[in-house]
Amino acid sequence: MPTDDRPVSVLDFASWKKQGRKISVLTAYDHPTAHWLDAAGIDCLLVGDSLGTAVQGRDTTLGVTLDQMVYHAEMVARAARRAFVVCDLPFLSYHASRPQAIRSAGRILKETAAAAVKLEGGVRAAATIRAVVDAQIPVMGHVGLTPQSVRRFGGFKVQRQADAIRADAQAVAEAGAFAVVLECVPAELAATITAESPIPTIGIGAGPACDGQVLVIHDMLGLLEGFRPRFARRYAEFGEALRDAASQYAADVRSGAFPAESESFR
């Protein structure tokens, strides 16, 4: 649990990096989940466009829209008392031009209580990050495996081009981002980048040296069946618990055990 419940601000990320205090980040897409994660003291809630794969049942994040991100960010941010809320800019909501990126990021800050946006890309996205930051909107970067590039990468693959990824992380920091996600890069490379980076690195599948860690909540709660990334440690088996509770309910309805007299109005 956090020692103080003052709302986390963008400034805390910089001081936590200096102090070597690790940063906890989880994704959230709805109000009750965000409420409990906030109560648990999670530092940052990411309304990720993993919405597409975790919630919408898609194979990729490409179909997620800006309207959907706004809708989910609004619910999450309304629940967050202390946690810092970051919302992803989805595919093609910032790629066409810098004005488009500013307008998309602006919608997140104007229509929700989220405090920052996240967008994917390093060197190629640096000018966009700079433009959004210049519009006074905090940006979290994202390099390494950037899921919106899945078609160009030819799949969700660990990214190993060390020099390019280091240059990407550096470009994101120089463009004014306050933190950067390192996704699926070798642990040693993530450690080097973390040592070089003036802003906190938030790892997912990037080893223990990062300044913080992020997981997709559905992965860590065991809510998704099928492919299980090796880095996605399960802290609970909610999927099985849900199935068991629902099958008990169905059995009780069939047998007449639910509802009981005490659960009925007179």
Ligand code: KIV
């Ligand atoms: O969309 C998302 O949830 C993310 C995290 C996995 C970093 O980008």
